[in-house]
Amino acid sequence: MLNLKSKLLATAAALFAASVALAQDSGPLIDLLVKKGLIQDQEAEELRAELARDASAGILSTISGGKSTVGLSLSGRLQIQYAGLGTDIDGAASQPAPTSHFFLRRIYFGVKANLGNGWSSTFNYDFAGSTFDQAFVTWRKDDALSVDVGFRKAPIGLEEWYTSSGSLKAIERSPATRYFVESNNGRRLGAGSYRIGVFASGKFDNGVFYTVAATNPERNEDGTAGVTSAGSSANNSLSYWGNLGYTKKLESGLTYTVAGSFGLLPDQGGPSNTGLGKGDDMAVYSVWGTVANGPFEVIGEYFWGTVDHGINASRDAEPKAYYLQPSYKISDTLEATVRYTEVNAGARGVNLSDGIRSAPGGGTMKNMTEWYYGLTWFFRGNDAKLQLGYIHGESKDTVTGASAKATTDGIRSQMQINF
Numbered sequence: 001m002l003n004l005k006s007k008l009l010a011t012a013a014a015l016f017a018a019s020v021a022l023a024q025d026s027g028p029l030i031d032l033l034v035k036k037g038l039i040q041d042q043e044a045e046e047l048r049a050e051l052a053r054d055a056s057a058g059i060l061s062t063i064s065g066g067k068s069t070v071g072l073s074l075s076g077r078l079q080i081q082y083a084g085l086g087t088d089i090d091g092a093a094s095q096p097a098p099t100s101h102f103f104l105r106r107i108y109f110g111v112k113a114n115l116g117n118g119w120s121s122t123f124n125y126d127f128a129g130s131t132f133d134q135a136f137v138t139w140r141k142d143d144a145l146s147v148d149v150g151f152r153k154a155p156i157g158l159e160e161w162y163t164s165s166g167s168l169k170a171i172e173r174s175p176a177t178r179y180f181v182e183s184n185n186g187r188r189l190g191a192g193s194y195r196i197g198v199f200a201s202g203k204f205d206n207g208v209f210y211t212v213a214a215t216n217p218e219r220n221e222d223g224t225a226g227v228t229s230a231g232s233s234a235n236n237s238l239s240y241w242g243n244l245g246y247t248k249k250l251e252s253g254l255t256y257t258v259a260g261s262f263g264l265l266p267d268q269g270g271p272s273n274t275g276l277g278k279g280d281d282m283a284v285y286s287v288w289g290t291v292a293n294g295p296f297e298v299i300g301e302y303f304w305g306t307v308d309h310g311i312n313a314s315r316d317a318e319p320k321a322y323y324l325q326p327s328y329k330i331s332d333t334l335e336a337t338v339r340y341t342e343v344n345a346g347a348r349g350v351n352l353s354d355g356i357r358s359a360p361g362g363g364t365m366k367n368m369t370e371w372y373y374g375l376t377w378f379f380r381g382n383d384a385k386l387q388l389g390y391i392h393g394e395s396k397d398t399v400t401g402a403s404a405k406a407t408t409d410g411i412r413s414q415m416q417i418n419f
Helices: 003-025 027-033 041-064 158-162 175-181
Strands: 073-088 099-116 119-126 131-142 145-153 194-203 208-215 239-249 254-264 281-291 296-312 314-316 319-332 336-343 367-378 385-398 406-418
Touching: 099 131, 119 208, 131 194, 158 175, 158 281, 158 296, 175 296, 175 319, 194 239
Parallel strands: none
Antiparallel strands: 073 099, 073 406, 099 119, 119 131, 131 145, 145 194, 194 208, 208 239, 239 254, 254 281, 281 296, 296 314, 296 319, 319 336, 336 367, 367 385, 385 406
16 A cells, blocks of 8 residues: 555656656757747746646646546645543442553545546545545536535534544544544444535635535445445435535634534434434534634534434434634644533433543443643644643433443644645
């Protein structure tokens, strides 16, 4: 896999070198035309640029196998994390083993090909998770309409759809987002993440923006069988998604955004991850907003949903969750972030490990909260940064009604490089 990455990087370098070389080889002839008065200096510069573009396009077409390819860009993201988290369960005879480990959170490598006339294709693979992150074809008419066909995240929520993993100020997405969108384990809902389908989005000059999508109802995260599966009679109904929002920048410099999202997922309800595809539907919703002015920014989001028979064969689940996250840019190189999250799962239940990534489990409870306090050091803007945060989480009230409490405390750090 790493050999493939090396070859692609070498290809990009060769393309650039070849285009520059051709322009330089033609330099003496172009200089002579200028000297003879046959072309002007500006015309000479335009001619050099055109020759370089033609050379680059020709080489790209040969390498890509497509004669229409006019541009090829490579990208990547490397995130190295450390998690030091311990969980304490009140009254337990023994406590779960703490987490203290370095690991590679993401190793993204992507390619985007521009075919001209609004057509492009994007491919991104996560070598850390051995799965795709993006794989779709795009047709773009203008700012108001762009259509993607293929594999990408479902358009639900601020953190899940509109916020890149490379721009998260609290390192990981909030427990509220994770409870609603991460894989169904009998508690979390699995109403998000990656799906295959058709996505249309756009924005208008008046500040309105939108996304609508029709996808497979099931998550497709397996790097092999998951994305190639043709499905079955248990999941042959489409899911429908949508976002609608409005953003405005005032003369004072303050910018605000408000938006709402929904997802309608047939056959994705039921009391557990083994009960999927049994005729139980699920619907999830969120409203979110952001306010920014100079170094200050505040974001917040509220989720709710209905899960047919989400507790048992006779009881539906109606979980709710929200988070609020203010941040302040102390200087060009340092930013402070605080986040508070609350998850009200009811009798369906939530574990500390469901919301706080890498945390040892604390038992199934009705409610959980999390505080995150963190700093980000920017070495090269968002492309090279170090994040460090302290986490305190609590869960309480067992699903059977007994009084109980568990707490998680510790740190999480992350080093990130984007290119």
